[in-house]
């Protein structure tokens with residue numbers, strides 16, 4: 001008996017739904033977090049318009065899943081980078097200036113809390129941390145170190161080379177070369193020797209990442225972001241188990257044009273990484289906190305940058321009083337954007353605490369919290 005056409009159509013529909021359902025639940029092999037430090041929504045908005053003279057013109061604006069994340073810390077409504085990044089990397093809110101550690105008693109005692117990077121190291125994945133700030137600064141440190149006070153750079157450098165899980169961060173790129181030299185000199189060694197003993201190729205030029213499975217690039221000058229992130233991903237992707245990469249780009253706008261230029265730099269980097277990372281990679285952008293930048297004016301039809309400069313050149317106009325883009329120099333407490341694409345990105349929606357990002361990233365890998 002011939003099968004009625006309607007039944008065939010129904011069977012095909014069921015099969016298609018089934019297949020779509022399976023791919024929906026697919027796990028990520030790789031997770032990349034792009035952290036715009038102080039990159040709140042006002043900064044993304046102004047940075048995008050300044051770069052392109054069009055609204056919603058960033059690659060970030062094309063990412064399919066978005067949410068708004070609360071950034072308050074355990075003891076303050078306005079977080080610093082330490083507590084902000086701790087929440088994202090460990091799923092625990094903590095006090096300002098603590099780094100992947102939570103208060104555990106009187107007199108400032110703390111307990112370390114395991115980071116997503118440590119989960120990845122424990123499971124044999126490759127890991128990377130890249131930043132245009134100092135490598136020991138609170139945001140990158142929250143991926144690999146545990147300290148009660150973010151300024152404790154000696155402990156942060158020690159922990160960088162004495163990881164609790166796996167063999168520690170495989171690719172490190174950031175600033176703070178002079179700080180590393182001073183810190184290791186204080187322990188009667190050199191940064192060169194300490195990093196070499198820990199299995200790293202140590203240098204100043206990000207291109208050394210191309211030649212070494214484990215590399216630490218510390219420098220004191222800026223570097224071109226796209227070649228550095230391409231080289232990092234090329235190395236990390238050699239591990240068939242996958243990788244976790246955190247890229248921080250400073251978007252503080254105390255110097256407004258510099259901060260807003262960094263928005264464009266990071267956005268270009270995310271666009272490029274999306275092209276090369278593969279469909280089994282979850283890419284997530286967020287900020288640790290917002291900042292006191294406001295776009296208060298500007299006409300369509302003329303470059304915003306010129307209008308900003310013209311205002312800034314007027315006598316008596318300051319960064320705080322510029323009528324085109326003004327900045328009150330400080331962190332602010334409103335929610336920040338989360339934008340994601342790739343396996344697990346569909347969990348990014350609605351209003352959420354910043355700690356939920358940890359669970360979203362962990363479950364994208366198919367892992368469960370063990371504390």
Ligand SMILES: [Zn+2]
Pocket residue numbers: 037038080081082084139288289
């Ligand atoms: Zn920050």
